[in-house]
Amino acid sequence: MNKxxxxxxxxxxxxxxxxxxxxAYAPANIALCKxxxxxxxxxxxxVTGSLSVSLGDMGTHTQISISDRDSLILDGTPMPADHKxxxxxxxxxxxxxxxxxxxxxxxxxxxxxxxxxxxxxxSGFAATVxxxxxxxxxxxxxxxxxxxxxxxSGSASRSVYNGFVEWHAGxxxxxxxxxxxxxxxxxxxxxxxxxxxxxxxxKIGSTEAMNRTxxxxxxxxxxxxxxxxxxxxxxxALYDKDISALGAQAESNALSMHxxxxxxxxxxxxxxxxxxxxxxxxxxxxxxxxxxxxxxxxGPNVKLIFESAAQEDILDVFPELKIINPHK
Amino acid sequence: MNKxxxxxxxxxxxxxxxxxxxxAYAPANIALCKxxxxxxxxxxxxVTGSLSVSLGDMGTHTQISISDRDSLILDGTPMPADHKxxxxxxxxxxxxxxxxxxxxxxxxxxxxxxxxxxxxxxSGFAATVxxxxxxxxxxxxxxxxxxxxxxxSGSASRSVYNGFVEWHAGxxxxxxxxxxxxxxxxxxxxxxxxxxxxxxxxKIGSTEAMNRTxxxxxxxxxxxxxxxxxxxxxxxALYDKDISALGAQAESNALSMHxxxxxxxxxxxxxxxxxxxxxxxxxxxxxxxxxxxxxxxxGPNVKLIFESAAQEDILDVFPELKIINPHK
Numbered sequence: 001m002n003k004x005x006x007x008x009x010x011x012x013x014x015x016x017x018x019x020x021x022x023x024a025y026a027p028a029n030i031a032l033c034k035x036x037x038x039x040x041x042x043x044x045x046x047v048t049g050s051l052s053v054s055l056g057d058m059g060t061h062t063q064i065s066i067s068d069r070d071s072l073i074l075d076g077t078p079m080p081a082d083h084k085x086x087x088x089x090x091x092x093x094x095x096x097x098x099x100x101x102x103x104x105x106x107x108x109x110x111x112x113x114x115x116x117x118x119x120x121x122x123s124g125f126a127a128t129v130x131x132x133x134x135x136x137x138x139x140x141x142x143x144x145x146x147x148x149x150x151x152x153s154g155s156a157s158r159s160v161y162n163g164f165v166e167w168h169a170g171x172x173x174x175x176x177x178x179x180x181x182x183x184x185x186x187x188x189x190x191x192x193x194x195x196x197x198x199x200x201x202x203k204i205g206s207t208e209a210m211n212r213t214x215x216x217x218x219x220x221x222x223x224x225x226x227x228x229x230x231x232x233x234x235x236x237a238l239y240d241k242d243i244s245a246l247g248a249q250a251e252s253n254a255l256s257m258h259x260x261x262x263x264x265x266x267x268x269x270x271x272x273x274x275x276x277x278x279x280x281x282x283x284x285x286x287x288x289x290x291x292x293x294x295x296x297x298x299g300p301n302v303k304l305i306f307e308s309a310a311q312e313d314i315l316d317v318f319p320e321l322k323i324i325n326p327h328k
Numbered sequence: 329m330n331k332x333x334x335x336x337x338x339x340x341x342x343x344x345x346x347x348x349x350x351x352a353y354a355p356a357n358i359a360l361c362k363x364x365x366x367x368x369x370x371x372x373x374x375v376t377g378s379l380s381v382s383l384g385d386m387g388t389h390t391q392i393s394i395s396d397r398d399s400l401i402l403d404g405t406p407m408p409a410d411h412k413x414x415x416x417x418x419x420x421x422x423x424x425x426x427x428x429x430x431x432x433x434x435x436x437x438x439x440x441x442x443x444x445x446x447x448x449x450x451s452g453f454a455a456t457v458x459x460x461x462x463x464x465x466x467x468x469x470x471x472x473x474x475x476x477x478x479x480x481s482g483s484a485s486r487s488v489y490n491g492f493v494e495w496h497a498g499x500x501x502x503x504x505x506x507x508x509x510x511x512x513x514x515x516x517x518x519x520x521x522x523x524x525x526x527x528x529x530x531k532i533g534s535t536e537a538m539n540r541t542x543x544x545x546x547x548x549x550x551x552x553x554x555x556x557x558x559x560x561x562x563x564x565a566l567y568d569k570d571i572s573a574l575g576a577q578a579e580s581n582a583l584s585m586h587x588x589x590x591x592x593x594x595x596x597x598x599x600x601x602x603x604x605x606x607x608x609x610x611x612x613x614x615x616x617x618x619x620x621x622x623x624x625x626x627g628p629n630v631k632l633i634f635e636s637a638a639q640e641d642i643l644d645v646f647p648e649l650k651i652i653n654p655h656k
Contacts (some may be wrong), residue, residue, distance in 0.1 A: 175640055219547055219556040226591065228545040252593045259547055259587030263554065265580045266611070273601035283594070 022135025125152030247293025350463025453480030574619025
C-alpha cells in the first residue's frame with residue numbers, strides 16, 4: 001500500500017482549512033529494545049516491535065506556517081532548497097498540501113547537544129506531525145499521530161510521547177496497527193547518558209546499515225526471535241523498575257543489533273577503538289558493583305543506563321558524560 | 329556414546345605392544361571457516377563443518393616414551409603433576425594405556441611464537457596422537473587419526489594434515505564420520521599473518537565462550553545456516569585461488585562468530601580497542617586496492633589473509649606482522 005493512500009485514510013474526516021501557524025515540540029528518544037529492519041520500506045513498517053525512552057527536554061521545536069513557497073530554517077540557518085534535508089522534509093509534507101498552491105515555511109530548532117549522536121530525525125518528524133496537527137486542527141489520537149510520524153521516520157513514531165514508549169510492529173499491510181503507545185510508567189530515578197566517542201560523520205548511514213543488514217547478513221534471521229525474547233523482559237523490567245534486568249537485556253539487545261551488522265559483506269562495524277574502551281569501562285564498573293549498562297544505536301557512541309544513585313561513581317570514570325533525566 | 333567406546337572401536341584391530349618411543353610433529357592451524365559450537369561435548373562433535381590452513385613449520389614436536397610414571401615436559405619445563413595441562417593430557421592418554429602399569433613420559437616443544445595467539449591445543453593433541461601412532465605402530469588412516477585427535481581437542485582434527493583441510497561435521501552419534509581430510513590444494517602465494525594486539529591472558533577461555541554462546545545467544549541459532557552458506561564458497565575460492573572471494577567470506581565468517589558471542593548475557597566481547605584499530609587499518613588498505621582480509625579466533629588478535637604480492641604494502645602499515653607461508 002502506498003503512503004498517500006494510508007495518509008488519506010487517516011485524514012479522511014479532517015478539515016482541510018489550515019490556521020496560519022502550528023507549533024509543537026517533540027523529544028528525541030533512545031531505544032531500549034531496538035527498531036532494526038523494515039518489513040515495508042515505503043511505510044517504514046518494522047519487522048519487530050521496539051521500546052524506547054523519550055529524552056524530556058532534549059528534542060525539536062518546530063513551527064509550520066502557510067506560505068507562498070516551501071522553506072526550511074534549521075537551527076537559525078536557512079537551508080538551500082536542494083539540500084537533502086529539504087528534499088526529505090518536503091516530500092513528506094507533499095502528502096499534507098490541502099490546496100494546489102499551498103506551501104509550508106518550516107522553522108525548526110533542536111535542543112539536542114550537537115554531536116551527541118542522538119537521532120534528530122525522530123524528534124524532527126514527530127515535531128513536524130504535531131505542528132501539522134496544530135496547523136490543521138486535526139482531531140487525531142496520539143496513536144494516529146504516531147502512524148503519521150512513522151511514515152516520516154520509523155523511530156519518530158515513538159517521539160510523539162514522553163517517557164517510556166512501545167511501538168508495536170503490527171501485521172497489517174497499511175500499517176494502521178503499527179502504532180506507538182505510552183507505557184505510562186513513572187521512574188524518577190531512571191537516567192540515561194550519552195558518551196560521545198566520535199562526532200565524525202558516519203561512514204555509513206543508519207538506514208543503509210539497516211537495509212544492508214536485512215539483505216546481506218545471515219545473522220539477521222535471528223533478530224526477530226531475539227527481539228521477541230527481549231522485548232517482554234525489557235517491558236516487565238520497566239514496570240518493575242528493575243535496573244539490573246532492564247540493563248542486562250537492553251545491553252544484550254543493542255550489542256546483538258551491532259552483531260547482525262558484522263555479518264554483512266563487507267562487515268558494517270560502528271565500533272571505534274574508543275567504543276570498546278568505553279564498553280570495557282562500563283563492564284569494569286559493573287564488576288565493582290556499580291549498576292550501569294550500555295546501549296548503542298547505529299553509530300560509535302555509547303549510551304549509559306543507570307539509576308540516579310549510581311551517578312557519582314559513573315562520573316568518576318566518565319567525567320564528560322551528558323546525563324539526561326527523561327522525567328524532568 | 330562415550331569416548332572410551334569410540335576409541336576401542338578405532339583401535340580394535342591394532343596391536344597393544346608399544347615400542348619404547350614415538351615422536352611426531354603437527355602444525356598449528358587457523359580456521360578460514362570457523363568451528364564454533366559442539367553437538368556433543370564429550371566427543372567434541374561440532375555443530376558445523378569447518379575449514380582451515382595448517383601453519384607449516386609452526387606447530388608442536390612431541391615425543392612419548394613408555395615410563396614408570398606419567399610426566400610432561402613442556403618447552404623444556406617439567407610441569408607440576410597437578411597442572412591443568414597435565415590433567416587434560418593424561419586423562420586423554422588414559423584411553424591409550426594398553427597395560428595396567430603403563431605410563432607415559434611426554435616431551436613437547438612448540439615452534440609457535442609465544443603470545444602469537446595461536447591455539448596450541450590443536451597442534452598439541454594432533455602431535456600427541458601422531459606420536460602414539462609411532463609408539464604403538466598403529467596402521468590407521470589419516471581420517472581415523474583425525475578422529476582420535478578431535479577427541480583431545482576439536483580443532484586438533486585438522487592439525488593432522490598440512491595445507492588446506494576440511495573437517496566434516498558428520499551426523500553419527502559415535503562421530504566416526506566427523507573426520508578431517510586434506511583438500512590437496514597447492515597455493516604457493518597464499519599467506520597468513522598474525523598481528524598480536526594483546527598477549528594478556530584471556531578473560532574467558534574459548535571453550536567457555538563457545539559453550540556460553542551456544543547456550544545463551546539467540547544469534548547462535550543463525551550460525552549453522554551462516555556456515556552452510558560460507559563453507560562451500562570458501563572451499564571453492566581455495567580451489568580457484570581467488571583471494572577476493574576467499575578473504576571476503578572468511579572475514580565475514582570470523583566476524584559473525586564474534587557477533588554470536590555479543591549476544592551472550594552479559595556479552596562476550598574479545599574485541600580490544602587495538603583489535604578495532606587493526607580491523608580499520610585492514611579495511612583502509614582494501615579501500616586503497618590492497619587485497620588483505622581479516623580473520624579472528626576466540627581472542628583479541630587479528631590474523632591477516634593475503635597473497636605474497638601484497639606483502640610489502642601490508643608491512644608498511646603493520647611492520648610488526650609475523651607472516652607465515654603455510655607451504656614452506
